[in-house]
Amino acid sequence: MKKQKHVLLSGPYLFWTAAFIIIPLLMIVYYGLTDTSGAFTLSNIAQMGTPERLKALWLSLLLSLIATGICLVMAYPLALILTGTKVNATGFIVTIFIIPMWMNSLLRILAWQTLLERNGVINVALRFLHLPELRIINTPYAIALGMIYDFLPFMLLPIYNALEKIDQNVINAAYDLGANRFQTFWKVIFPLTVPGMISGITMVFVPALTTFVISDFLGGSKVLLIGNVIERQFTQVGDWNVGSGMSLVLMVFILISMAVMQHYDKSGGEQVVL
Amino acid sequence: MSNRLIDMQHITKSFDGQTVLDDFNLYIRENEFLTLLGPSGCGKTTILRILGGFEKPDKGRVIFDGKDITDLAANKRQLNTVFQKYALFSHMTIAENIAFGLKIRKKSEEYIQDKIRYALKLVNLEGFEKRMPDSLSGGQQQRIAIARAIVNEPKVLLLDEPLGALDLKMRQDMQYELIRLKNELGITFIYVTHDQEEALTMSDTIVVMNQGYIQQIGTPEDIYNEPQNAFVADFIGDSNILGGIMIQDKLVEILGMRFDCVDSGFGSNNPVDVVIRPEDVKLFSIPDNEGPGSAEYEDAAARAAKLNPGRLEGVVTHLIFKGVHYEMTVEAAGFEWLVHSTRMFPVGGRVFMTMDPFNIQIMNKPESDDEKALEFETI
Numbered sequence: 001m002k003k004q005k006h007v008l009l010s011g012p013y014l015f016w017t018a019a020f021i022i023i024p025l026l027m028i029v030y031y032g033l034t035d036t037s038g039a040f041t042l043s044n045i046a047q048m049g050t051p052e053r054l055k056a057l058w059l060s061l062l063l064s065l066i067a068t069g070i071c072l073v074m075a076y077p078l079a080l081i082l083t084g085t086k087v088n089a090t091g092f093i094v095t096i097f098i099i100p101m102w103m104n105s106l107l108r109i110l111a112w113q114t115l116l117e118r119n120g121v122i123n124v125a126l127r128f129l130h131l132p133e134l135r136i137i138n139t140p141y142a143i144a145l146g147m148i149y150d151f152l153p154f155m156l157l158p159i160y161n162a163l164e165k166i167d168q169n170v171i172n173a174a175y176d177l178g179a180n181r182f183q184t185f186w187k188v189i190f191p192l193t194v195p196g197m198i199s200g201i202t203m204v205f206v207p208a209l210t211t212f213v214i215s216d217f218l219g220g221s222k223v224l225l226i227g228n229v230i231e232r233q234f235t236q237v238g239d240w241n242v243g244s245g246m247s248l249v250l251m252v253f254i255l256i257s258m259a260v261m262q263h264y265d266k267s268g269g270e271q272v273v274l
Numbered sequence: 275m276s277n278r279l280i281d282m283q284h285i286t287k288s289f290d291g292q293t294v295l296d297d298f299n300l301y302i303r304e305n306e307f308l309t310l311l312g313p314s315g316c317g318k319t320t321i322l323r324i325l326g327g328f329e330k331p332d333k334g335r336v337i338f339d340g341k342d343i344t345d346l347a348a349n350k351r352q353l354n355t356v357f358q359k360y361a362l363f364s365h366m367t368i369a370e371n372i373a374f375g376l377k378i379r380k381k382s383e384e385y386i387q388d389k390i391r392y393a394l395k396l397v398n399l400e401g402f403e404k405r406m407p408d409s410l411s412g413g414q415q416q417r418i419a420i421a422r423a424i425v426n427e428p429k430v431l432l433l434d435e436p437l438g439a440l441d442l443k444m445r446q447d448m449q450y451e452l453i454r455l456k457n458e459l460g461i462t463f464i465y466v467t468h469d470q471e472e473a474l475t476m477s478d479t480i481v482v483m484n485q486g487y488i489q490q491i492g493t494p495e496d497i498y499n500e501p502q503n504a505f506v507a508d509f510i511g512d513s514n515i516l517g518g519i520m521i522q523d524k525l526v527e528i529l530g531m532r533f534d535c536v537d538s539g540f541g542s543n544n545p546v547d548v549v550i551r552p553e554d555v556k557l558f559s560i561p562d563n564e565g566p567g568s569a570e571y572e573d574a575a576a577r578a579a580k581l582n583p584g585r586l587e588g589v590v591t592h593l594i595f596k597g598v599h600y601e602m603t604v605e606a607a608g609f610e611w612l613v614h615s616t617r618m619f620p621v622g623g624r625v626f627m628t629m630d631p632f633n634i635q636i637m638n639k640p641e642s643d644d645e646k647a648l649e650f651e652t653i
Contacts, residue, residue, distance in 0.1 A: 192363075
């Protein structure tokens, strides 16, 4: 009896998952592996092989990695500082970092476009100060900047949480056993935050790899990421089969990256120490 | 137990304007098992943290082995701490945890392996080298925390309520384990707890504290049998604490009745505090419907009088079986007495109660200055 009730309670969620996640996923697999007549084919996946698309995939991987790396380097020290501060200040600063997320991400990227444009706010200011202009709009630099700006909080919070969870006495124990601040950080604090970094990296890398909004607004039509290529297949070309085939390829890359992360999440701590 | 190893002089410490320790003085001898005992917030943990180097006193000095270590960083001190809730490094194996301090000190691999084996043997956890801390029980984790501290051969081991998170049986086992460890290692243990039973079982010396002030320093026997004030008496074990009047030497009036006692030197007609342990209250049952004059009533009175000329008549109001003894509440002369006895007296039954003169403990009333420190605080 009791068990049945539990199953009933999970019903809405199961329905949601099935209707909006599993079935669409199966549809992508179906479209990706068939042609317009419905016959099995691998040609949709092979479509990824054109130089232009490979270039977009490569650029996507590169920019996502760079953005993830910079987010990590920026977020870790910040999280350390936040953890060191008193409780009230922490709440305040974390809020400051979360507030941008209250605004629609599209709007924020649009704001960056206005800032970075050739005659945008930044360049007007630079010209006024007789400084050289910033010409990064419609370049990969602007896209990386947009990614970092958009996804930094997703890196900050898991690392901050991991640091917060470390018992002060564990750190004191390291000092007590003779470690100096440097040794305490590298041998105790850093390894204990590996799981936080892993989730931060996943939460930045995956959306960065698949984004097409950021590259649309900050890359113009000049810089194409794999997200844009796939989006166009659906919205402009109208070829769902090829679009799905390329989505499958991208999914494989995401699964590989997650598997790598998972591996480090489990054994990472010890490996860093030894 | 000879020379002073640690000397804390005039230590004052406050947090956010709240004074936790005020001109605190204490010395600790070599090879002593000293326990700081008191309710939470009494400053005992702050003392340990000052010794460990995790807090700096606002005023005062800490002398360790003849040297002033007040400003020495925690990682430079020759003492190690066993923290509450173990504080093991959860990302390292047991062997790596134990080796941590030794690796920092750049000891040879051979020496480290030897020490790990030795320490695990000492805490009865041989073969646990490859395990992760999460896979151990609370008691095992605590023993690893002790092993991790002692491989560094500290002169002093600081223990901050190390058994607080363990269940009763495990706590008792660990108490014996700690005594054995201390004897085998021959080093000084400074132990912080709010558990009076733990303190009585293990310590050479107990320091009873309340609100940052030392209430009494002494052996467990001293503290239990001769509490210096009502706070100590109340905190160490169960007790009946009453106001009384010292009529003259060896005669005290409690609740309007005069009892023989053995203490003297409290003046005459002076107000005092009286402590009587529940196991020292003797009961003599009065048969139902028997009043003064009846043979059975007078017989009970006579038996009570053999112990002490003074006696009170009361009624048993509560009765609980505690295993070794019965715990009873007896209402007599408007006071609820706590009584422990191996004999059962039924609820509602009338009793005479009295005490051996030797078991009536007389204490001076606290001076008004100290009254704040004597305020009772429940833990």
